[in-house]
Amino acid sequence: MSANENNIDNELKAQLTETNKIGSGQFGSVYRVTKDHSKYALKEIQLTVTKEQLNENEKKYLRELSIMKELKNSHVVGYVMSWTTPTVIYIMMELCECDLNVLIESMTAIFKCADNVEPNHFEYFVSYHIFHEIAQGVHYIHTQTPPVMHRDLTPPNILMASDGSLKLGDFGLAKVRDKRSMTNTGGNETYIAPEVSESTSNHHYNELCDMYSLVWRYQMKVTRKGSQLRIPNESDSQRITGLRNIMNKLIHRKPNSRPDSVELLKMLSKIDKIDDKKIE
Incomplete structure (x- = not known):
């Protein structure tokens, strides 16, 4: 120097x-x-x-x-x-001094969430808003030229700014996708997609691995496991049913069967337009 x-x-x-x-x-x-x-x-x-x-x-x-x-x-x-x-x-x-783990812990206290108790619709609304914000961040990095794969979308790497907005952080494992896609592994085993953990020199993956990771901070059952947001299990709400259907698509084992970030935002936009008076 x-x-x-x-x-x-x-x-x-x-x-x-x-x-x-x-x-x-x-x-x-x-x-x-x-x-x-x-x-x-x-x-x-x-x-x-x-x-x-x-x-x-x-x-x-x-x-x-x-x-x-x-x-x-x-x-x-x-x-x-x-x-x-x-x-x-x-x-x-x-400067972002709060991460998703802290936010979930706060929600647990505010909503008095208890294991084996069905999450209420207020908890759903907050969980949905969080999911939508994270999806927008993923959409931004995936639509860069070339696309950026985060590869480590864990709760500590989802940060909250002073204005309350959620942001993707810690790009230490991120990669810019090249024409050959990726073969090396990365990320927390709890959140990484199957194609990443099974990656070999003959087995490639792309940014759709992040779409899989989006869902594993959500618990679609009653019991919470660690730092997870909950979605009601049984509901006659079209919005909740729609979100659960989207999440089931995102965790498909075959990457090409998952929605990409563009498709995901379109799906969420349709949910936003549902006039679901039963949960208002």
């Missing part, structure tokens, strides 16, 4: 105030920082080797950085800036 780049790095760090650590992991830390009177999240990734000899985890963060720079949408965590030193990668982004 040149002396000029080092000067820029020092100048940027000097502008940061309120550098409070809000999280840490094996490869670095996340801070809440203030720059020019605005609050941001700053991810600090420690490099164990030179950039020419990056290990796989460090390559993951550089990949996240390159993808985040290109994504600009209200349903994706906003990229602000980044810089590097010989030993550290810094990524500054929009």
Whole structure:
């Protein structure tokens, strides 16, 4: 790195105030920082080797950085800036201090959700709104040229901004789809699609793997298992029945039998137009 780049790095760090650590992991830390009177999240990734000899985890963060720079949408965590030193990668982004796990825990308390008790229609409305917002974020990344696969749509990676909107975050496992599609695995085993876990050099997959992952944060039975949103099991509501039918299509084992993100938003739009007075 040149002396000029080092000067820029020092100048940027000097502008940061309120550098409070809000999280840490094996490869670095996340801070809440203030720059020019605005609050941001700053991810600090420690490099164990030179950039020419990056290990796989460090390559993951550089990949996240390159993808985040290109994504600009209200349903994706906003990229602000980044810089590097010989030993550290810094990524500054929009501050989101709540994830989907926290939101679900709050819903459990607010709606007094209990295991083995059918979720009520208020819980359904909130769950549907959350699903719709996440679907819009997935639609945005899938309709990029070329499409971006997130590959890690887990509750900790669905974040809530200060205005209450939901955003896709943590693009460390994301990939830009090439003409050959993907063969390597990635993501949390609880959420990944069958074609990803079964991936081999002769077995390819594409962004439809994300469509499968959309559903597994929802529990379509009565009993909740961990951080899951619930959809009523038995209902004469056309909206609820329609949403359950969509979710059943999304978890089809054959990728080409699942709706893509464009089809999904069209299906949800039809549900929005249903005059279902029984649940109003």
